[in-house]
Amino acid sequence: MVQLTQALAAILLATGAVAHPGKSINKDILRRQAHLDHPERRSVQSCKRGLVDSGWVREQHMRREARLHELRVAAGFAKPHELVRRDPAEAEASFGEAAACTLDPESTEGPYWVTGELIRSDVLTGEKGAITHLDINVIDTTTCSPVTDAYVELWGTNATGVYTGVQARGNGDGSASAVTTNALRGIQPTGSNGTASFITVIPGHYVGRTNHLHTIIHHGATKLPNNTIQGGTISHVGQFYVDQTFLAQVEATSPYNINTQAITKNANDMLFNMAKQGGDDPVMKISLIGSKIEDGLYATIDVGVNPKARQMPQPVNMWTEKGGIPVPNSPWTGYPDSCRYCGFGTRPPKEKRVDEARDAE
Numbered sequence: 001m002v003q004l005t006q007a008l009a010a011i012l013l014a015t016g017a018v019a020h021p022g023k024s025i026n027k028d029i030l031r032r033q034a035h036l037d038h039p040e041r042r043s044v045q046s047c048k049r050g051l052v053d054s055g056w057v058r059e060q061h062m063r064r065e066a067r068l069h070e071l072r073v074a075a076g077f078a079k080p081h082e083l084v085r086r087d088p089a090e091a092e093a094s095f096g097e098a099a100a101c102t103l104d105p106e107s108t109e110g111p112y113w114v115t116g117e118l119i120r121s122d123v124l125t126g127e128k129g130a131i132t133h134l135d136i137n138v139i140d141t142t143t144c145s146p147v148t149d150a151y152v153e154l155w156g157t158n159a160t161g162v163y164t165g166v167q168a169r170g171n172g173d174g175s176a177s178a179v180t181t182n183a184l185r186g187i188q189p190t191g192s193n194g195t196a197s198f199i200t201v202i203p204g205h206y207v208g209r210t211n212h213l214h215t216i217i218h219h220g221a222t223k224l225p226n227n228t229i230q231g232g233t234i235s236h237v238g239q240f241y242v243d244q245t246f247l248a249q250v251e252a253t254s255p256y257n258i259n260t261q262a263i264t265k266n267a268n269d270m271l272f273n274m275a276k277q278g279g280d281d282p283v284m285k286i287s288l289i290g291s292k293i294e295d296g297l298y299a300t301i302d303v304g305v306n307p308k309a310r311q312m313p314q315p316v317n318m319w320t321e322k323g324g325i326p327v328p329n330s331p332w333t334g335y336p337d338s339c340r341y342c343g344f345g346t347r348p349p350k351e352k353r354v355d356e357a358r359d360a361e
């Protein structure tokens, strides 16, 4: 067994995982712990020197400013000549610290990953909410350079906390209405600067979880003629979060404010707390494009990966022209009532993930 850190033990107690072992996601905690303990694990922070020296942090900072300005101009909140630049040295100094967005967690794909999604940047498909232009920067923490040939997959719930492409008792009201849309799901290549760009909404909350976006990083996948990807490997399975104070402001806007599902704050969300361990920061850096949330948001996050790592997330459904259809033998089928992965703690030994093998004993 791995040694649980004191902080992790505190999380287990605070979030009730110990009190309710039957429903717990202890296995995920152990997997995360094994990831943190792994001798080859490196965070984005450990690349600070290399990324600063190579000029990447400076370039990234300038691009972020330019992109936000571009969005402001497009929305009528600034004139083209009004770009005010902050000294990049500040960005270099603060890179990788708590306020910056560094991330290296291995988390769970959860019960609602739908494979076969489309390569597209704008994943709104008619969904309403706090429109968010999200840039995901992928960094190879083994070489401290941007990953330019990956596909980043992103999915999240709509503003009232329901996933598309899936019908399950735990997914909103459990109705079938969301199965026929692929809204808020998509895939983007990282491109020459290592950045995958999406337009989505801040996800809503749902029972048992704080607001979060899911991501999977694909390597070596082939683009098919119908704009989907096939094959390759997955190095990273993660989740992105929103600062709690800002989240409260988002939740007060329409249509978030009609979500009747119980709220779980970041501080009480076990997966959030796990993701914060080990110097990682899974919270997106978010700026207002205009003067209020309704004017749109610009968000960025840095994700550190080891491209050679092999994760084996399991999709519950596959997106087709007919909507989401079940993936045969998915261990998530029947979630949360009757499935092999129900409770997150029952994964059979034969399907162990690479990093999971380490905590088995």
Ligand SMILES: *[C@@H]1O[C@H](CO)[C@@H](O)[C@H](O)[C@H]1NC(C)=O
Binding pocket: 127, 128, 158, 159, 160, 161, 162, 172, 177, 178, 255
């Ligand atoms: C979220 O999706 C569910 C299921 O399709 C739908 O009933 C609900 O209206 C959607 N929420 C918003 C804010 O559109």
Ligand SMILES: *[C@@H]1O[C@H](CO)[C@@H](O)[C@H](O)[C@H]1NC(C)=O
Binding pocket: 063, 064, 067, 135, 191, 192, 193, 194, 195, 197
């Ligand atoms: C990254 O590079 C692509 C071109 O490869 C460009 O379209 C995109 O705007 C760049 N992203 C950022 C955040 O600079």
Ligand SMILES: *[C@@H]1O[C@H](CO)[C@@H](O)[C@H](O)[C@H]1NC(C)=O
Binding pocket: 116, 224, 226, 228, 319, 320, 321
């Ligand atoms: C795209 O093509 C693949 C391979 O033919 C197929 O399996 C998949 O269902 C198609 N996806 C969609 C959304 O049409």
